[in-house]
Amino acid sequence: MIEMKVAAIALDAVTRSPIVLLKDATERRALPIYIGQDQARSIIGALEQQATPRPLTHDLMINVFHIWNIKLEKVIISTLQDNTFYALLCTKMGKKEKNIDCRPSDAIALAIRAGCPIWVMEEVVLDASIPIDRQADEEEREAFKDFVANLSPEDLIRRTRQEE
Structure with missing residues (x-):
């Protein structure tokens, strides 16, 4: 697995769809993932530490994790199938560990809020990353x-x- 960080949110020049751009530590590879408008706003809000008057969905999830003493240890962009990325939330509650299937955009939004690492499986990086x-x-x-x-x-x- 390769640890990556959110480098930017960009818009596809043709479709105007948002893209979250992940980069590895060496900044030699970038992984572009198309996401929805709402997830883009949520990720930007988390990156900029914007406060909202009421918790939005990702904030609500983090609040639930805290109340139930669930730690979000990491998120993993696990596979790429038919141009669709899949992710896992890796959680721990006491000694119990559970992995929860998740969209990558939601996983990234939660990871930023929880301050946990974002990992990408090497085969996903090989298949979908672009050289920088x-x-x-x-x-x-x-x-x-x-x-x-x-x-x-x-x-x-x-x-x-x-x-x-």
């Missing part, structure tokens, strides 16, 4: 090519023995 720092990716590929090109069988044997 193409130059760093290219430099890494070139360094690996140079390493392999200069690796002799003797070096490989020596390295293997050192690891044992």
Whole structure:
């Protein structure tokens, strides 16, 4: 799993649909997830720590978690099927742990409010992320090519023995 943070909320230039953009710690990969208008407002409100006169849905959920001593430990963007992302709320109440199926937009809105990490399964990142720092990716590929090109069988044997 790869931990990611909310980098931005953007609008698709063609459809004008909101997109939440998650980035990894190295800021070399970004994961765009299309979300609804209400979820976009909720995420923005949480990021900006906007107070509302009455609790909105995600605030209500966090209040229920607090009252029942349920800790939201993390959220996981777990799978991508037919262009639809799936997420889990990973909760803990005492010694009991439960994972709750959830839309990624709701999971992200709750994670921000609860201050818990957002994790994305590696296969989801591989399938749906976009590169941000193409130059760093290219430099890494070139360094690996140079390493392999200069690796002799003797070096490989020596390295293997050192690891044992």
